Amino acid sequence: MKRFLYELSESWKIAVAQMRSNKTRSTLTALGVIIGIVAVTLMGTAIAGIQVGFDKSMAIFGDDVLYVSQWPWKPVDDWWNFRDRKKIKTEYAEPINRIIAATPNSNLVIAVPTSSLLRSVKYGQSQVSNVLIRGTVSDYLITSTFDFKEGRFFNDVESKGGANVCVIGYDVADALFPAESPIEKSVLINGQPFRIVGIISRQGTFLGLFSLDSIVVMPLPAFQKYFSAKSDSDILVKVKDKARLAEAKDELIGVMRRVRGLPPEKKEDFSINEQQALKSTLDPIKNSIAVAGLFITGLSLFVGAIGIMNITFVSVKERTREIGTRKALGARRRTILLQFLIESTSLCLLGGFIGLGVAYVMCTGIGQAFPSFPIRFSLSLVLVSMAVSILTGLFSGFAPAWSASRLDPVAALRYE
Amino acid sequence: MTSDTRSSDLLVIDIENITKDYVMGEEIVHALRGVSLQIHSNEYLAIMGPSGSGKSTLMNMLGCLDTPSSGRYEFNGRDVSSMTDDELACIRNREIGFVFQTFNLLPRADSLRNVELPLVYAGIDPETRRERAEHVLREVGLGDRLYHKPNELSGGQRQRVAIARALVNDPSIILADEPTGNLDSKTGDEIMTLFENLYQRGHTIILVTHEADIANHARRTVRLRDGLIESDDGGFGGIDNLPVEDPLPADAVVY
Numbered sequence: 045m046k047r048f049l050y051e052l053s054e055s056w057k058i059a060v061a062q063m064r065s066n067k068t069r070s071t072l073t074a075l076g077v078i079i080g081i082v083a084v085t086l087m088g089t090a091i092a093g094i095q096v097g098f099d100k101s102m103a104i105f106g107d108d109v110l111y112v113s114q115w116p117w118k119p120v121d122d123w124w125n126f127r128d129r130k131k132i133k134t135e136y137a138e139p140i141n142r143i144i145a146a147t148p149n150s151n152l153v154i155a156v157p158t159s160s161l162l163r164s165v166k167y168g169q170s171q172v173s174n175v176l177i178r179g180t181v182s183d184y185l186i187t188s189t190f191d192f193k194e195g196r197f198f199n200d201v202e203s204k205g206g207a208n209v210c211v212i213g214y215d216v217a218d219a220l221f222p223a224e225s226p227i228e229k230s231v232l233i234n235g236q237p238f239r240i241v242g243i244i245s246r247q248g249t250f251l252g253l254f255s256l257d258s259i260v261v262m263p264l265p266a267f268q269k270y271f272s273a274k275s276d277s278d279i280l281v282k283v284k285d286k287a288r289l290a291e292a293k294d295e296l297i298g299v300m301r302r303v304r305g306l307p308p309e310k311k312e313d314f315s316i317n318e319q320q321a322l323k324s325t326l327d328p329i330k331n332s333i334a335v336a337g338l339f340i341t342g343l344s345l346f347v348g349a350i351g352i353m354n355i356t357f358v359s360v361k362e363r364t365r366e367i368g369t370r371k372a373l374g375a376r377r378r379t380i381l382l383q384f385l386i387e388s389t390s391l392c393l394l395g396g397f398i399g400l401g402v403a404y405v406m407c408t409g410i411g412q413a414f415p416s417f418p419i420r421f422s423l424s425l426v427l428v429s430m431a432v433s434i435l436t437g438l439f440s441g442f443a444p445a446w447s448a449s450r451l452d453p454v455a456a457l458r459y460e
Numbered sequence: 461m462t463s464d465t466r467s468s469d470l471l472v473i474d475i476e477n478i479t480k481d482y483v484m485g486e487e488i489v490h491a492l493r494g495v496s497l498q499i500h501s502n503e504y505l506a507i508m509g510p511s512g513s514g515k516s517t518l519m520n521m522l523g524c525l526d527t528p529s530s531g532r533y534e535f536n537g538r539d540v541s542s543m544t545d546d547e548l549a550c551i552r553n554r555e556i557g558f559v560f561q562t563f564n565l566l567p568r569a570d571s572l573r574n575v576e577l578p579l580v581y582a583g584i585d586p587e588t589r590r591e592r593a594e595h596v597l598r599e600v601g602l603g604d605r606l607y608h609k610p611n612e613l614s615g616g617q618r619q620r621v622a623i624a625r626a627l628v629n630d631p632s633i634i635l636a637d638e639p640t641g642n643l644d645s646k647t648g649d650e651i652m653t654l655f656e657n658l659y660q661r662g663h664t665i666i667l668v669t670h671e672a673d674i675a676n677h678a679r680r681t682v683r684l685r686d687g688l689i690e691s692d693d694g695g696f697g698g699i700d701n702l703p704v705e706d707p708l709p710a711d712a713v714v715y
Contacts, residue, residue, distance in 0.1 A: 047583030369564040374553020374581040
């Protein structure tokens with residue numbers, strides 16, 4: 045064991061001396077690994093970033109909220125069967141809440157109706173188009189996760205009375221009121237003025253596809269008064285205990301069947317959606333992106349590994365006499381094998397360190413230039429990169445090191 | 461070193477009728493055709509012969525760098541002919557000190573590290589390594605060149621480092637292959653004086669050379685020709701142990 049440690053430290057010294065004396069060669073060879081590690085690391089941070097963004101996007105839906113909708117949140121083959129379903133009406137919320145209240149030990153807390161469509165929002169000369177206009181009730185807050193940057197949500201009185209008040213998203217506030225506070229100002233939607241009572245703090249984007257901050261929320265009666273046509277409605281139902289989501293879902297199906305008056309032999313003509321179902325639909329897509337990305341960047345690391353293998357073969361050839369001398373002095377096969385493995389591995393580790401440094405700088409740069417770009421640099425990433433570098437070194441060094449360890453000492457000593 | 465414990469009648473190398481064949485392309489080369497040789501401790505022996513005589517092959521056998529095709533080779537009573545590569549490496553490490561014509565020092569390591577190398581392979585701890593390396597370097601007169609790299613040393617100094625390296629594991633034999641071949645005659649003489657000193661202090665030295673004046677430093681000369689021992693003058697103390705099958709009469713000993 046002791047002997048092994050001495051050989052290890054000796055091999056390490058030789059490896060360092062070898063790199064020092066062949067600076068250009070070592071640098072160029074390490075460059076291949078550097079590029080490979082940078083590529084793999086950046087891809088790793090991007091994947092981690094996508095994961096974080098994905099989780100954040102999913103959190104918007106809340107893990108304790110069920111959505112009663114016309115369409116399920118997953119691809120369907122028989123879309124025509126869903127197209128002709130009856131629309132979900134906001135009026136369902138009232139009977140659902142009555143049934144929940146009448147059910148002892150119900151797993152459901154409250155049903156909140158929402159109705160949405162896209163419209164332009166104007167203030168003075170400025171206009172934002174394709175803003176999600178959503179009508180709901182003051183209990184919407186219970187099912188949501190957002191905070192307020194300024195102001196408040198509309199209250200129960202405003203909600204029931206259908207007052208012309210609204211809460212606007214961060215992007216809308218930013219576009220229409222770049223220099224002043226929007227509170228108590230009025231925006232025009234469909235020519236109707238709505239007084240702003242609150243601004244929702246920044247939510248980000250949904251999977252980078254669309255902004256969650258381009259939104260205006262108003263009381264449902266006001267919404268229905270001005271935008272009744274062609275809006276999509278959902279009922280949001282808050283669950284008491286998210287550990288018993290499946291039971292809650294079954295209960296809600298029963299409630300909805302009663303509300304719709306479906307006879308037992310008929311299939312449901314509505315869908316109960318939840319965050320988890322959406323996740324399981326999107327997870328395979330996310331995972332295949334990750335695998336494909338890592339495979340492609342992994343190829344560049346593989347090319348780097350071949351460079352190391354090549355240079356280690358050259359090194360073995362050049363130092364054949366040295367190997368012969370070492371064998372004459374008592375180096376065993378294992379010693380020689382170890383020596384060249386350490387040389388290739390330390391070269392890879394050097395490349396790995398530099399590559400990580402470069403990747404870190406690039407990550408920070410990208411993070412500062414595009415704050416919304418999902419990129420994450422973590423300790424686990426550093427450890428994984430180091431492990432990958434070491435494995436690359438062992439992989440690329442093995443064949444040359446093996447051939448060196450098998451050299452015949454007589455032939456090696458005589459080698460010119 | 462432990463020269464005082466050396467006994468002069470200990471049989472170190474006992475070779476009996478060894479042969480070595482090489483396959484060179486289509487034909488088989490018989491480099492050694494049946495050589496028997498006994499070497500005792502504290503002998504100073506020169507192996508001579510023209511190129512192609514089998515001198516290098518015999519040296520590789522003696523140095524345990526190679527194993528014979530047939531015949532018996534015992535080193536300090538242990539049968540070497542059937543050992544594995546790693547067992548041979550162990551024998552070379554502990555029992556044999558090599559001195560090469562081209563020095564074969566590690567170019568990027570200083571004298572100390574070069575001399576320490578066999579001790580690393582022997583698994584000696586760093587402090588003892590340093591101590592012993594420093595001691596032998598002083599013994600060969602390089603106490604002031606401990607931290608010099610080979611390219612900062614003269615040829616003679618390099619060969620002294622190599623000799624220190626050969627001595628550091630306190631081997632049973634020192635095997636020197638044309639040790640003065642790359643040196644001018646004055647430096648060569650200094651190296652031969654060093655060998656003479658080592659011999660006087662009880663070391664066993666085997667010189668392989670084709671130069672008669674180098675061989676003259678030795679006490680016993682073995683001449684090879686065509687893979688056979690042509691002559692063995694028996695030298696000092698070894699005459700009784702001459703292999704009986706040697707067909708040639710030993711020359712007179714003149715020392």
